[in-house]
Amino acid sequence: MANVVRDPRTHPDAIIPDLSKSDPLVTFTLSDIALVYGTKWKQRYFTKKGDDYYPLPAQWDVRNAVWRAYHVAPGSDWWTAFYPTDNMDRPTGPLCDGCHSVNYNIQTKTVTEWNVGCEKCHGPGAAHARRPSRENIINPARLDFVQANDVCIQCHSQGQPLRNPIEGKYYDWPVGFVVGKHLYDFWKLENHKIGEQSFTHFADGTAHKNRMQGNDFVNSQMYTHGVTCFSCHDVHGTENGADVIKPANVLCLECHGPKSPLGPHAPTIEAHTHHVSGSAGNECIACHMPVIEQTIANVNVRAHTFRFVPPATTDALKVPNACTECHKDKTTKWANDALRAWANVSPWRVANE
Numbered sequence: 402m403a404n405v406v407r408d409p410r411t412h413p414d415a416i417i418p419d420l421s422k423s424d425p426l427v428t429f430t431l432s433d434i435a436l437v438y439g440t441k442w443k444q445r446y447f448t449k450k451g452d453d454y455y456p457l458p459a460q461w462d463v464r465n466a467v468w469r470a471y472h473v474a475p476g477s478d479w480w481t482a483f484y485p486t487d488n489m490d491r492p493t494g495p496l497c498d499g500c501h502s503v504n505y506n507i508q509t510k511t512v513t514e515w516n517v518g519c520e521k522c523h524g525p526g527a528a529h530a531r532r533p534s535r536e537n538i539i540n541p542a543r544l545d546f547v548q549a550n551d552v553c554i555q556c557h558s559q560g561q562p563l564r565n566p567i568e569g570k571y572y573d574w575p576v577g578f579v580v581g582k583h584l585y586d587f588w589k590l591e592n593h594k595i596g597e598q599s600f601t602h603f604a605d606g607t608a609h610k611n612r613m614q615g616n617d618f619v620n621s622q623m624y625t626h627g628v629t630c631f632s633c634h635d636v637h638g639t640e641n642g643a644d645v646i647k648p649a650n651v652l653c654l655e656c657h658g659p660k661s662p663l664g665p666h667a668p669t670i671e672a673h674t675h676h677v678s679g680s681a682g683n684e685c686i687a688c689h690m691p692v693i694e695q696t697i698a699n700v701n702v703r704a705h706t707f708r709f710v711p712p713a714t715t716d717a718l719k720v721p722n723a724c725t726e727c728h729k730d731k732t733t734k735w736a737n738d739a740l741r742a743w744a745n746v747s748p749w750r751v752a753n754e
Contacts, residue, residue, distance in 0.1 A: 453492040499574030500556035551584035558615030604718035617705035653685040
């Protein structure tokens with residue numbers, strides 16, 4: 402998190418692709434790049450014009466190691482109706498910088514820090530730096546579960562400020578929110594009507610675009626029962642994917658298990674998943690957090706509703722299901738027939754969920 406934004410002048414190693422190799426999408430040079438965003442899924446490049454930053458027209462697909470065009474098409478996000486189609490007429494201040502910095506000031510267009518720094522999650526830290534104590538810093542773990550999750554949801558969600566435009570500009574981040582306040586006083590999540598697919602949601606209400614973990618999570622049973630984002634993730638970094646604090650099955654099975662009232666209700670995990678131990682299909686996240694939310698091209702991130710999406714939902718609402726997302730050579734009929742053959746699975750849920 403603390404290295405999501407870097408200045409290539411002070412960190413020349415920040416740029417992943419080799420800019421000396423020509424590509425028709427890359428119409429800019431190293432000298433044009435003022436800031437670099439991202440390292441894991443995609444990397445984007447921003448130039449400075451006056452006192453604003455603007456997105457350059459190509460982004461690097463890290464997973465596939467290829468250049469791809471970077472342009473948010475009209476109608477593919479709510480704010481496109483209020484900004485010109487040219488990237489160079491879309492300043493990042495209203496659209497990006499509130500989440501990629503600490504204390505972005507909309508009047509002066511200045512920041513305390515370009516990055517998701519400590520104060521983004523812990524609030525003002527000067528007094529704590531001078532004299533560290535529990536009383537002069539915010540520890541999200543000591544907040545109630547709603548405010549604790551708001552620390553992450555402030556950026557890991559799609560929505561709009563309650564008041565928009567602000568001083569004549571439309572913002573795509575919760576202007577005025579700081580950790581410790583209530584996010585709902587500043588931010589409203591994107592609405593969704595069940596049965597309709599939108600630019601943010603599948604028809605069943607599951608997100609289909611990136612940066613919507615919060616939209617998913619607040620509709621989950623996990624959230625209802627007081628689980629927080631950092632019950633599973635440590636944003637300071639871990640050796641595990643997505644910075645989860647332990648390997649996925651180890652983490653899930655601390656609360657869930659054959660002998661737990663929380664389920665799964667089977668004698669063993671293998672009996673529940675119908676996949677052998679050690680296989681991808683025996684991972685809790687394979688079925689309950691399918692990789693169906695797009696971040697770039699064919700690279701997807703995991704859903705955070707924790708609901709199992711059955712093949713019948715794919716047929717009815719065109720929502721990708723957990724089965725054929727892994728078994729890509731199979732049909733939804735094959736998957737549905739397989740589920741119906743599992744003795745410990747409700748045929749009513751398979752057909753209707």
